[in-house]
Amino acid sequence: xxxxxxRSPRLLAAPLRSQFVAAAPKPLSLRTVTTDAASASVGxxxxxxxxxxxxxxxxxxxxxxxxDAPSRQxxxxxxxxxxxxxxxxxxxxxxxxxxxxxKQKKIRGFCHLSTGQEAIATGIEHAITKxxxxxxxxxxxxxxxxxxxxxxAVIAELLGRKDGIAYGKGGSMHMFCKGFYGGNGIVGAxxxxxxxxxxxxxxxxxxxxxxxxxxxxxxxxxxxFEAYNMAKLWDVPVVFACENNKYGMGTASxxxxxxxxxxxxxQYIPGLKVNxxxxxxxxxxxxxxxxxxVSGKGPLVMxxxxxxYGGHSMSDxxxxxxxxxxxxxxxxxxxxxxxxxxxxxxxGVLTEDELKQVDKEARQLVDKEVVxxxxxxxxxxxxxxxxxxxYVPGSEPRWTRGRTAEETHYY
Amino acid sequence: xxxxxxxxLSLSSSSSLRPSLAKxxxxxxxxxxxxxxxxxxxxxxxxxxxxDLNASSYLAQTPQQALSLPELPDSVKSSKTKRxxxxxAINDGLSTILETDPKSLIFGxxxxxxxxxxxxxxxxxxxxxxRVFNTPLTEQGIMGFAIGLxxxxxxxxxxxxxxxxLFPAFDQLHNEASxxxxxxxxxxxxxxxxxxxxxxxxxxxxxxxxxxxSPEGFFLGMxxxxxxxxxxxxxxxxxxxAAARAGDPIVFMxxxxxxxxxxxxxxxxxxxxxIGKAEVxxxxxxxxxVSYGTLVYTCEMAAKAAKEKLGVEVEVIDLRTVHPWDKKTxxxxxxxxxxxxxxxxxxRTGGIGESVGAEVQERxxxxxxxPVTRITGWDTPMPLVFESxxxxxxxxxxxxxxxxxxx
Ligand SMILES: Cc1ncc(C[n+]2csc(CCOP(=O)(O)OP(=O)(O)O)c2C)c(N)n1
Ligand SMILES: [Mg+2]
Numbered sequence: 001x002x003x004x005x006x007r008s009p010r011l012l013a014a015p016l017r018s019q020f021v022a023a024a025p026k027p028l029s030l031r032t033v034t035t036d037a038a039s040a041s042v043g044x045x046x047x048x049x050x051x052x053x054x055x056x057x058x059x060x061x062x063x064x065x066x067x068d069a070p071s072r073q074x075x076x077x078x079x080x081x082x083x084x085x086x087x088x089x090x091x092x093x094x095x096x097x098x099x100x101x102x103k104q105k106k107i108r109g110f111c112h113l114s115t116g117q118e119a120i121a122t123g124i125e126h127a128i129t130k131x132x133x134x135x136x137x138x139x140x141x142x143x144x145x146x147x148x149x150x151x152x153a154v155i156a157e158l159l160g161r162k163d164g165i166a167y168g169k170g171g172s173m174h175m176f177c178k179g180f181y182g183g184n185g186i187v188g189a190x191x192x193x194x195x196x197x198x199x200x201x202x203x204x205x206x207x208x209x210x211x212x213x214x215x216x217x218x219x220x221x222x223x224x225f226e227a228y229n230m231a232k233l234w235d236v237p238v239v240f241a242c243e244n245n246k247y248g249m250g251t252a253s254x255x256x257x258x259x260x261x262x263x264x265x266x267q268y269i270p271g272l273k274v275n276x277x278x279x280x281x282x283x284x285x286x287x288x289x290x291x292x293x294v295s296g297k298g299p300l301v302m303x304x305x306x307x308x309y310g311g312h313s314m315s316d317x318x319x320x321x322x323x324x325x326x327x328x329x330x331x332x333x334x335x336x337x338x339x340x341x342x343x344x345x346x347x348g349v350l351t352e353d354e355l356k357q358v359d360k361e362a363r364q365l366v367d368k369e370v371v372x373x374x375x376x377x378x379x380x381x382x383x384x385x386x387x388x389x390x391y392v393p394g395s396e397p398r399w400t401r402g403r404t405a406e407e408t409h410y411y
Numbered sequence: 412x413x414x415x416x417x418x419x420l421s422l423s424s425s426s427s428l429r430p431s432l433a434k435x436x437x438x439x440x441x442x443x444x445x446x447x448x449x450x451x452x453x454x455x456x457x458x459x460x461x462x463d464l465n466a467s468s469y470l471a472q473t474p475q476q477a478l479s480l481p482e483l484p485d486s487v488k489s490s491k492t493k494r495x496x497x498x499x500a501i502n503d504g505l506s507t508i509l510e511t512d513p514k515s516l517i518f519g520x521x522x523x524x525x526x527x528x529x530x531x532x533x534x535x536x537x538x539x540x541x542r543v544f545n546t547p548l549t550e551q552g553i554m555g556f557a558i559g560l561x562x563x564x565x566x567x568x569x570x571x572x573x574x575x576x577l578f579p580a581f582d583q584l585h586n587e588a589s590x591x592x593x594x595x596x597x598x599x600x601x602x603x604x605x606x607x608x609x610x611x612x613x614x615x616x617x618x619x620x621x622x623x624x625s626p627e628g629f630f631l632g633m634x635x636x637x638x639x640x641x642x643x644x645x646x647x648x649x650x651x652x653a654a655a656r657a658g659d660p661i662v663f664m665x666x667x668x669x670x671x672x673x674x675x676x677x678x679x680x681x682x683x684x685x686i687g688k689a690e691v692x693x694x695x696x697x698x699x700x701v702s703y704g705t706l707v708y709t710c711e712m713a714a715k716a717a718k719e720k721l722g723v724e725v726e727v728i729d730l731r732t733v734h735p736w737d738k739k740t741x742x743x744x745x746x747x748x749x750x751x752x753x754x755x756x757x758x759r760t761g762g763i764g765e766s767v768g769a770e771v772q773e774r775x776x777x778x779x780x781x782p783v784t785r786i787t788g789w790d791t792p793m794p795l796v797f798e799s800x801x802x803x804x805x806x807x808x809x810x811x812x813x814x815x816x817x818x
Contacts, residue, residue, distance in 0.1 A: 109617030109795070160796035171619045171795035185621030186576065187548055220547035221579070248548055250521050256547040321524070379796055386789065386797055 037339020061281035065271035070288035091142035093366040116309035119336035123282025135181040136213035144175035155373035163376035188221025198238035217248015235298035266301035276304030470675040477676040492676035500644030504651035519570030554580035561604035574612035589635035611667035619795035625757035649684030689737035695724035702754040713808035749780040781818035
């Protein structure tokens, strides 16, 4: 088609509706897995906050590929539910704080928020231990905070301050802490790195896994498939986890991916699609995935069906490539925080007042740490800061050149 | 068309740019102290004053200036001009290519929506989605497809969204594109097309580690590929059109801070500017200042200061093609002045300055009055908060000029 039209230049003069646009885009994968955040049933809820009870997730939370789907029944405690609610609310608050600091021009350049996607970071964190690892791309603030960094360190990094994770040298995308291998600006690069982290775990016979997260856009990078192959070949305990929020920048997933069923893209690796708006489904699926990987069965490909409320980054209003209705609808009916809130109330886990107390705690935590981050000084404009961390301390070259002889830094 | 307005080039200036996807990258606001706090008052500064691009003599501020450029073909010299900024001139160049070359195609991430920096805006509407189309997020694939297309006689114009994302595609460029002619024995059947890889590059004040890099130095070890970095709209249009007809694979790096910052009168007609040829922007007898891209304007200010404060006449050269660069123009100049300062924002080690410095000392050794001096970025990654410290400013360049004079 391309070639034929090119042979007749006359045709080309007129704007053509081509295969790329005219051909109906492949339908979005049938979302039999829903993004309903609020339904699930429960038996008797004990009064003791630490006593487990059983929750049954609805039918539509999982879809498996070459795999027996995990049980839809999970044990939780009241205090766990409270903590999950607290975590999601804190992430939302932290992202809102970043949003507002950006609008005040205190944060510049890049800033990618995860509002709408909080259940994924939270559900995974509640299914793994600090000995497990997580790696993702630039939408990383929530993960960094839950993995053990602080709101203060995340916000200070965004502000370019000394108390930031990389003393302000990295900014958005550059968040790290023990068990969290970043925040990566090169989309897709984190996936084979995650497989390597899990490979080390296997090598050392550790009962641990690494969640390597990536978006529906990143899923098309070649290195993702290279990582799949090696991981399967060597039964590496890595969990490839795609956060499918339907768009990669301005491109809808079905316009960029020949197969939008991301959980099937490992082909020879079993897959699991999960309602990523339901934090309990995420937790259950992540626990299952960890167990699967650690048991020696090798990698798993997961797909969390989710939605980003904001634009791709702060400079994208996020409304040119999707309808306002779509955004409003997701926000108002499928919100992961509201979904958990509803269940907590329905099940009598906490009262309305107690939930308000949790909201307040989250707000206070974030407010306090944002103030501290803003009070953090800008990094010292000296050679130590600028040249720090380029080489292993002690292994540096005798000097590294600056622009002039005087600027040369001697270690 | 853009209205005339004051256009400041400074990593520490604030600007009044239209909000869009590009906003984050070009509305720079930073100072050495904090990347987001307002710049220190300029009253006490003597050299590092905001650079007003609308006052630069390196940009054609009037139609007469634009049309009198000696490199323009006669057919264009009598044409009209249009006031365009850099991204609009690139857009203009791209449409000229699409209009005149039926085998030309543009593709990349989000290009049919205009791309992050609007360079391909309206091209989908005008030329159709067979010729302007989005790709998935897959740099290596984009580059490979482009090479295959150009090897089959097409003019492939892929866009890499940021120069920082070039690296996943680097292997394709280095091991496939750059050697194709060489390893096929020059066979015409494999080398009938054109390949221009466009990408935004350089610092804006807050892009940080993965959105402000200047990777041109990496190409110095890649023979068979040419690297072009235009300084403004007229140059960009002419060099782009020439690149799309050149036959060799060309990496076209666009300084992203200039997309909206650099505005000039651009001839409306079709014209080419020479690939591989530097341009002497201003003549001088004492020092040769070699640079390219955004920093030529900083050099202009430093040259002005050197004239005022030191009485030194600086010859300023814009390399335009940074690899392989124009040795004759540079060497002729240094043989005249006896002093050479090279300026770029990319790291000092592995930068274009190393190549220029080595060639100049070899070719002009007996004429040199001072060591070839480099004023460049530091040998560090590009740190978010320190961007404005990395990019050479007027004071640094002035200091370099002073040192070679006083040597
Ligand atoms: C190698 C590389 N190419 C391109 C980009 C620019 N880019 C940043 S995010 C993005 C879209 C990613 O979409 P997706 O993976 O779906 O993640 P989401 O933003 O939806 O979380 C693109 C194209 C990049 N950062 N790195
Ligand atoms: Mg996405």
